[in-house]
Amino acid sequence: MLQYIIKRLLLLPLLLFIFSVFAFIIIQAPPGDFVTAYIAELAASGSAMDQAQIDGLRRLYGLDQPMHIQYLKWMGRILTGDLGVSLDWRRPITELIGERLLLTVALGLFTFGFTWVMAIPIGILSATRQYSFFDYFFTVFNYVGVATPTFMTALVLMWLAFSHFGISVTGLFSPEYVDAPWSGGRVVDLLKHMWLPMVILGADGTARLARVMRANLLDELKKPYMEMARAKGLPEWRLVLKYPVRLAINPLVSTIGWYLPLLFSGSVIVATVMNLPTIGPMLLRALITQDMYLAGSIILIYCGLAIIGTLLSDILLAWLDPRIRMEES
Numbered sequence: 288m289l290q291y292i293i294k295r296l297l298l299l300p301l302l303l304f305i306f307s308v309f310a311f312i313i314i315q316a317p318p319g320d321f322v323t324a325y326i327a328e329l330a331a332s333g334s335a336m337d338q339a340q341i342d343g344l345r346r347l348y349g350l351d352q353p354m355h356i357q358y359l360k361w362m363g364r365i366l367t368g369d370l371g372v373s374l375d376w377r378r379p380i381t382e383l384i385g386e387r388l389l390l391t392v393a394l395g396l397f398t399f400g401f402t403w404v405m406a407i408p409i410g411i412l413s414a415t416r417q418y419s420f421f422d423y424f425f426t427v428f429n430y431v432g433v434a435t436p437t438f439m440t441a442l443v444l445m446w447l448a449f450s451h452f453g454i455s456v457t458g459l460f461s462p463e464y465v466d467a468p469w470s471g472g473r474v475v476d477l478l479k480h481m482w483l484p485m486v487i488l489g490a491d492g493t494a495r496l497a498r499v500m501r502a503n504l505l506d507e508l509k510k511p512y513m514e515m516a517r518a519k520g521l522p523e524w525r526l527v528l529k530y531p532v533r534l535a536i537n538p539l540v541s542t543i544g545w546y547l548p549l550l551f552s553g554s555v556i557v558a559t560v561m562n563l564p565t566i567g568p569m570l571l572r573a574l575i576t577q578d579m580y581l582a583g584s585i586i587l588i589y590c591g592l593a594i595i596g597t598l599l600s601d602i603l604l605a606w607l608d609p610r611i612r613m614e615e616s
Contacts (some may be wrong), residue, residue: 295598306590307365311358313586314579319575320350321374348374350518361580365587377580382567383581384588390477391565392457394488397481398547401489402496409493410500412507414535415527425497432494438556440489445561456483457562484561488554492546499538507531533607540603547596548589 322344326336343611345351349360360371364371370380409429413422448456460466464476507513507533516526555567573582 292598295601296374299594299598302594303591306594307362307587310356310586310590311354311361311579314574314577314582315354317577318395319577320345321348321386321579322350322574324577334599352616365584370584370587371580373573373578373581375573375576375581380581380584382468383569384585387564387566387569388583390563393477394459394481394484394563394565395549396483398488398492401485402492403539405489405493406496407500407539409497410504410531410535411527413497413501414504417505425501427495428577429498432490435490435496437487437491437554438560440490441484441557441560444483444487456480459484482559487561496539496542500535503530503535503538507535532566537607540607541600543600543603544593544597547599 322341325342325344329336342351347356352360359373371385372378373380373383376383377588409425413425418420445456448454459480460473461468461476464473467473467580502526503616508527510531513526517523517531555571558565558573560566570582570585570613572578573585
């Protein structure tokens with residue numbers, strides 16, 4: 288098991304380097320740069336800049352240098368723990384991300400817990416009660432959950448809350464707690480506002496994981512070892528939870544690799560629609576304004592989370608399924 292983990296840890300630096308190159312290429316791909324976007328914004332407001340000022344801004348931000356030089360300087364700062372300064376916000380990127388990190392992590396963990404707590408029992412109940420009322424009900428629920436865009440669900444719930452109850456459900460705090468220091472009252476207010484975005488963001492994942500759990504568990508329930516265990520007189524629920532569930536959950540564990548970055552970003556569109564102070568809307572603004580250092584840093588963090596999530600998936604799969612350890616040995 289230790290050798291299995293070490294092999295994957297040795298791949299992390301190489302993967303991070305490859306992802307950093309692709310992240311930098313992606314943020315440099317759109318035509319123009321931050322100065323171009325800034326000039327267009329000034330032109331829209333009726334202002335203008337002469338060529339000397341434009342050249343001065345490009346020199347100030349290092350945008351007049353070749354792309355590979357910009358990449359090497361960016362990576363050099365990252366290796367020293369400095370993510371640089373946002374071109375748009377004119378503030379250190381570590382501060383900008385740090386301000387939203389706690390709320391992003393809290394919302395992500397609540398959503399992750401809600402998704403798994405709901406998806407696994409739904410999948411088990413649907414598989415063990417195949418073609419029953421519960422199976423048909425959750426099948427319809429899963430199809431609706433997958434087919435309905437999360438931002439549409441957010442808009443509908445926001446409209447219902449405002450039109451029928453006269454309350455606004457945007458954001459994660461009441462107006463009086465938005466800029467207030469952390470206290471017991473602010474935490475309680477956060478929890479009061481957390482449930483709606485948690486349900487909206489978790490509905491799609493719950494529907495998808497429940498369908499996967501049901502399909503894999505149905506396959507396991509029909510295998511010969513289940514008939515043999517039943518013949519030995521094992522209670523049905525003990526038998527289901529001890530053997531087939533442990534194997535059927537493997538595909539769900541493997542999704543942690545791509546699900547972990549989603550926890551820290553949330554749905555960018557949902558977070559924007561609901562005015563959530565998470566990292567997702569910040570990334571969207573950075574991409575629109577071509578704030579390459581901020582956008583690149585956030586994308587690189589997501590790539591790192593994807594790598595860590597994949598590593599966690601591999602370790603959990605090896606722990607859950609001895610066959611994987613035997614193949615690696």
